[in-house]
Amino acid sequence: MSIRERLSGNEASATAMKQINPDVVAAFPITPSTEIPQYFSTFVANGTVDTEFVAVESEHSAMSACIGAEAAGSRAMTATSANGLSLMWEMIYIASSLRLPIVMSLVNRAVSGPLNIHNDHSDAMGVRDSGWIMMFSENNQEAYDNLLMAHRIAEHKDVMLPLMVCQDGFITSHSIENIMLEEDSEVKKFVGTYKPEHYLLNRKEPIAIGPLDVQPYLFEHKAQQADAMRASKQVILDVAKDFEAWTGRKYGLFEEYKLDDAELAIVCVNSTAGTTKFVVDKLREQGIKAGLLKLRVYRPFPGEEISKALAHVKAVAVLDKSDSLNSAGGAIFTDITSSFQVHRVNVPTINYIYGIGGRDTKADDIESVYKDLEYVAKTGDLGIPYRYLGLRR
């Protein structure tokens, strides 16, 4: 039986971690994710969990401690944001290449500089090719649900990859909303115990992890990571199916909101999807066939599935809350347009960089994107495809 509550996104994430009760949590405080280890350390102090909480001196150490703990054979979690993730950078790649299914809560914030503590996705987009599974969450409920599913995905024998659950800093991390929580015992049953096949603390099998990997080997080990990432797509869907049977809440690789018969579509991640749904409803009342594709799983990238889901629309706008500063477009835009090319989909597609450094993106802004899409659909004129939303020129 689900329990109705009201929690912020950070509280929801900390609650999920409490119910998962991992062996080790190693974290260092950084806005806006600070509350997650803060709440969690309270659970530790109160004896609600039996986790070893490691109050490390930096994020580099936080990820290193998680790597050590997972290699030893235990379940490790952490949380961070922006520059904290930047400081983890070296160990982020070590974690995925050593195939350690660490689970991280990434509360998205702009990576400095100039110094800014507010929400955009430059932290997540910076590690998009590091071999981590990346899931995005529209609200506190999704942040909670994604974390409950995380270990089943990451620890699956065909996967064995670290996983990060993203949510928008402040916008969802600090906003209190309604949420349905699951019973502790049910969560425990769903998540299960971690039984790694090989681990350092196994006395019966002395092993070495992280040896020098010279020219005849690294290529194959990287390709194994790529294979695991490809395999994770089906595992994510299978776990979502089990999760739906348990909670009734349905998840896929992405959510299609009024997309079936849509002519104009927006693609985005995280909380902007909520605003976009509001605008889609409003435009539908006016007879405008607006729709939304909300990406949930960004790595592995479901390029084929997205191409299929958008093939019928007349124009697409991809919203990127991180500017790749590359004169080609944001990360999600370039991923989607190259998937279109590979899968022979020819839909006019434009890109908006928006919300940088926590710039508020209102319903009117989203509506203006649909208006622009109407023009593109009617004329076929893309104009400048690499655009900005809410920027003072």
Next chain:
Amino acid sequence: MSEINANTPMKDMTIGGNIYEAGNARNFKTGDWRSVKPVYIEEKCKQCGLCFPVCPDNAIPVNKELKREDFNYDYCKGCGVCAKVCPFAAIEMQ
């Protein structure tokens, strides 16, 4: 798994290069790193036993009588530590 070598197909390799057995350093021959080579001059050697404990690898074999034998060049990287500690000039770097 000690059979893994430069011709092993990807599917037979362990993930992350993990090594699931102990005591396998001898499978990895590092002698080709060497640029200078120690030469053992047996007639000068007094079997004092100072050289083999300082060898960072396993390049000076010791027999059951606790006497050193000639170098095993499969593992000698030519660091020269043994030649440096030898009081009798019984090891010459060439």
